[in-house]
Amino acid sequence: xxxxxxxxxxxxxxxxxxxxxxxxxxxxxxxxxxxxxxxxxxxxxxxxxxxxxxxxxxxxxxxxxxxxxxxxxxxxxxxxxxxxxxxxxxxxxxxxxxxxxxxxxxxxxxxxxxxxxxxxxxxxxxxxxxxxxxxxxxxxxxxxxxxxxxxxxxxxxxxxxxxxxxxxxxxxxxxxxxxxxxxxxxxxxxxxxxxxxxxxxxxxxxxxxxxxxxxxxxxxxxxxxxxxxxxxxxxxxxxxxxxxxxxxxxxxxxxxxxxxxxxxxxxxxxxxxxxxxxxxxxxxxxxxxxxxxxxx
Numbered sequence: 001x002x003x004x005x006x007x008x009x010x011x012x013x014x015x016x017x018x019x020x021x022x023x024x025x026x027x028x029x030x031x032x033x034x035x036x037x038x039x040x041x042x043x044x045x046x047x048x049x050x051x052x053x054x055x056x057x058x059x060x061x062x063x064x065x066x067x068x069x070x071x072x073x074x075x076x077x078x079x080x081x082x083x084x085x086x087x088x089x090x091x092x093x094x095x096x097x098x099x100x101x102x103x104x105x106x107x108x109x110x111x112x113x114x115x116x117x118x119x120x121x122x123x124x125x126x127x128x129x130x131x132x133x134x135x136x137x138x139x140x141x142x143x144x145x146x147x148x149x150x151x152x153x154x155x156x157x158x159x160x161x162x163x164x165x166x167x168x169x170x171x172x173x174x175x176x177x178x179x180x181x182x183x184x185x186x187x188x189x190x191x192x193x194x195x196x197x198x199x200x201x202x203x204x205x206x207x208x209x210x211x212x213x214x215x216x217x218x219x220x221x222x223x224x225x226x227x228x229x230x231x232x233x234x235x236x237x238x239x240x241x242x243x244x245x246x247x248x249x250x251x252x253x254x255x256x257x258x259x260x261x262x263x264x265x266x267x268x269x270x271x272x273x274x275x276x277x278x279x280x281x282x283x284x285x286x287x288x289x290x291x292x293x294x295x296x
């Protein structure tokens with residue numbers, strides 16, 4: 001279906017190499033996407049490449065450029081000007097690349113949030129207060145207005161071990177932001193790990209879904225984390241993320257929903273860590289699943 005634009009974020013790290021992400025150069029990442037059979041890959045500022053140099057690398061492999069990523073402590077009382085200036089630079093770079101949507105997340109969080117990953121409940125003490133949530137919402141809307149002038153949609157990306165992880169935190173941010181400005185960039189794996197039903201969240205906010213990360217998660221590892229036996233890094237080391245179709249996410253049902261409702265946008269495959277020997281094996285396995293089981 002042409003309205004579903006498939007891509008790969010090839011920053012997959014074999015657990016035999018490291019239990020933390022090892023980021024690759026754009027040349028390596030784009031080559032892996034091409035070798036795995038994906039038509040596009042994400043691009044962000046890196047290696048001091050100009051937008052034109054990045055476009056040349058990607059296009060030389062016959063690939064398109066998918067949505068990138070932007071993050072910051074949007075809730076910080078003293079951070080707004082710095083973050084907004086970074087958002088201006090991001091918009092200029094993304095516009096030059098031809099990107100029309102960007103995932104956004106507040107990836108900076110204290111160690112306590114990593115410790116309680118997957119089990120954040122309403123009333124949790126290590127959470128944003130109402131004033132911080134309002135400050136974050138206001139800044140996201142300000143950035144979204146700026147990006148709209150560049151033809152770029154802001155898609156907020158809930159992420160485990162951050163201040164917007166659990167269902168009640170997602171609901172709070174969505175309620176505080178203008179739906180015409182701030183869209184949702186859900187990650188199926190992070191939603192599941194964070195305690196949500198991914199399909200239910202996507203259905204609830206369907207009109208606001210601007211781009212999607214396709215990530216699978218192993219239920220048994222998530223359950224260990226929810227029982228308090230694993231923090232976020234330990235869950236990564238125990239292979240919480242896995243190739244599409246080998247975990248708990250119901251991707252066939254997700255794609256039925258997307259197709260029936262004629263949704264259009266980027267669907268970007270991510271597997272942060274793999275138990276397989278190489279990242280390419282992991283990427284090829286997910287690509288094979290999408291072809292054989294989803295028809296994309």
